Amino acid sequence: MSARHERAVAFTLNGRRVGATVATHETILEVLQREFGLFGARESCGQGLCGCCTLLVNGTAVSGCLYFAAFADGAELTTVEGLAKNGELHPIQRAFVEKSGFQCGFCTPGFILMTKELLSRHPQPTEDEIRHYLSGNLCRCAAYPDIIAAVKRAAELMRA
Amino acid sequence: MKSFELVEPATIDEAVALLEPDDPGVRAIAGATALVPMMKARLFQPTRLVSLRRLDGALRGVHEHEGGLRLGALATLTELERSSRVRAVAPVMSRALRTLSNVRIRNVATLGGHLAHGDPHMDLPPVLMTLGARVRAVSRRGERWIDLNDLVLGYYQTTMAADELIAEVHVPAQPTGARTWYEKFTALSADDWPTVGVAVWYRTDAAGSDTTRPTVMTEARVAVSAATERPVRVPAAESALTGAAPDDATFRKAADAAADAVEPLADLRGSAAYKREMIRVHVRRALERAR
Incomplete structure (x- = not known):
C-alpha cells in the first residue's frame, strides 16, 4: 500500500486525544477495534441498517461500518465505553439495566447511543419520537417494549 | 474494500x-x-x-431564495428534515425525509450525493421533480442548470459528466394552494427501500365569486420512482388530471393511466405485474392524500 493510501488521523476518543495511522478504505469501526481495543461498537449488518455499530461523531449518531476512519480526523468521538464516569454508569445505562432493556445485549450499545442523541434533542420524548429515532436499530431478541420503557426511564433520570 | x-x-x-x-x-x-x-x-x-467534507462553506446551508429554497449540495438530510424553511416551502419534502432510511444515515448522507447517485429507489428525486426543482452543476468548464426531470437517465445513470459536481438545488416558490404528497410503499419491512414511490403535485383554479363553476385542476404533476429503472414523470396521468375536478373518479382515471404507462422492473420486491398494480393503488392514494 502506498503512502497515498494511508492517512495519519488525530481525534478525541471518549475525552482522550489520540492518533492513528489508517488506510483510506478502513472504517472507523475497524480502527476502534484494532487500534483502541474498543468493541462496544460492533459490526452486524455492515450496511447501516441495524445500528449495532453506532457511535457519536461530534455528538451525532453515525453508523461506524459506513464511516471512513479518515473522516474522523479532528472530530470528537464517543463510544459506549465513554459513557460511564468514575465507575458510575451513565443514567441511560442505568435505565436500561433497571428496565431490562435487552436480552443478549449485542445491540445494546447502539440503542444506548441513539438514545443519547434522542435525549439531547428531545429531553422529554413522546413515544412517537422514541420509535422514530430507534426505527433504525434492530434487536433480534425483540426486547423492544422494554427498550422503549428504558428510554422513557432514562429521560426521567436525565432530568432528575 | x-x-x-x-x-x-x-x-x-x-x-x-x-x-x-x-x-x-x-x-x-x-x-x-x-x-x-x-x-x-x-x-x-x-x-x-x-x-468534499473539507470544502469551504459554499456548498452548505439551507437558504430562502425568492420565496423558494436554495439547498447546498452538502446539506445533510437531517439538516433538511429539521429545517423550518424547508417545511414552510415544501412540507412534502420534510415528510418524505422522515421515512428516508434512518436517523444515522440522514445525519451523514447529503442532498448532492442522494441525487448524484442515480439510484431509482431514492425518495427525494420524484418529490423534487414535481416541485419543479433544478440543480446547479459545476465543472472545470463552468456551470449549468439541470432540471430534476432530466437528471437521472437510467439505472444509476445521470446526465452528470464524471467530472461534474452538484453544487446546489433550487426549489422554486410554490404557488398558493398547490397540493402535494409523497406516497412511499415498502413491500418487505417498513424500513426497506420503497417498492413504489409516488409524488404528486397539483393546483386548482380559484373559483372566486363564481360558485356555479366547479373547481378544476389547472396543472398537475405525477412522478413514479423505485418500481422503474429511473424516476419518471407520467404525462398520461397528468393529462387525465388537468382540466378535471379533483374528485375520486378523476383520481382513479389518472391512477389507471399511470399503471398503463409506466414500465415496472421485476426484482426481489415484486414482479412487474405486481408493481403495476401497486402503482395504480399508490398514485390514487397519493392524489387522495394531497387533496
Whole structure:
C-alpha cells in the first residue's frame, strides 16, 4: 500500500486525544477495534441498517461500518465505553439495566447511543419520537417494549 | 474494500480539478453512505475518491431564495428534515425525509450525493421533480442548470459528466394552494427501500365569486420512482388530471393511466405485474392524500 493510501488521523476518543495511522478504505469501526481495543461498537449488518455499530461523531449518531476512519480526523468521538464516569454508569445505562432493556445485549450499545442523541434533542420524548429515532436499530431478541420503557426511564433520570 | 487514493480539497475549484472526465474510478464522495456498501460488495472499486467534507462553506446551508429554497449540495438530510424553511416551502419534502432510511444515515448522507447517485429507489428525486426543482452543476468548464426531470437517465445513470459536481438545488416558490404528497410503499419491512414511490403535485383554479363553476385542476404533476429503472414523470396521468375536478373518479382515471404507462422492473420486491398494480393503488392514494 502506498503512502497515498494511508492517512495519519488525530481525534478525541471518549475525552482522550489520540492518533492513528489508517488506510483510506478502513472504517472507523475497524480502527476502534484494532487500534483502541474498543468493541462496544460492533459490526452486524455492515450496511447501516441495524445500528449495532453506532457511535457519536461530534455528538451525532453515525453508523461506524459506513464511516471512513479518515473522516474522523479532528472530530470528537464517543463510544459506549465513554459513557460511564468514575465507575458510575451513565443514567441511560442505568435505565436500561433497571428496565431490562435487552436480552443478549449485542445491540445494546447502539440503542444506548441513539438514545443519547434522542435525549439531547428531545429531553422529554413522546413515544412517537422514541420509535422514530430507534426505527433504525434492530434487536433480534425483540426486547423492544422494554427498550422503549428504558428510554422513557432514562429521560426521567436525565432530568432528575 | 480495496484501498484507494483519498484527496480532500479545500475549494470547489480544487475539487473539480481533481475529478477526471474519462475515469469512472474517480468519484466525488461526501457522506459515503451510498458508496461504501457498493465498495464493500466490490460493485465499485475507486482508484481515487475526492472527499468534499473539507470544502469551504459554499456548498452548505439551507437558504430562502425568492420565496423558494436554495439547498447546498452538502446539506445533510437531517439538516433538511429539521429545517423550518424547508417545511414552510415544501412540507412534502420534510415528510418524505422522515421515512428516508434512518436517523444515522440522514445525519451523514447529503442532498448532492442522494441525487448524484442515480439510484431509482431514492425518495427525494420524484418529490423534487414535481416541485419543479433544478440543480446547479459545476465543472472545470463552468456551470449549468439541470432540471430534476432530466437528471437521472437510467439505472444509476445521470446526465452528470464524471467530472461534474452538484453544487446546489433550487426549489422554486410554490404557488398558493398547490397540493402535494409523497406516497412511499415498502413491500418487505417498513424500513426497506420503497417498492413504489409516488409524488404528486397539483393546483386548482380559484373559483372566486363564481360558485356555479366547479373547481378544476389547472396543472398537475405525477412522478413514479423505485418500481422503474429511473424516476419518471407520467404525462398520461397528468393529462387525465388537468382540466378535471379533483374528485375520486378523476383520481382513479389518472391512477389507471399511470399503471398503463409506466414500465415496472421485476426484482426481489415484486414482479412487474405486481408493481403495476401497486402503482395504480399508490398514485390514487397519493392524489387522495394531497387533496
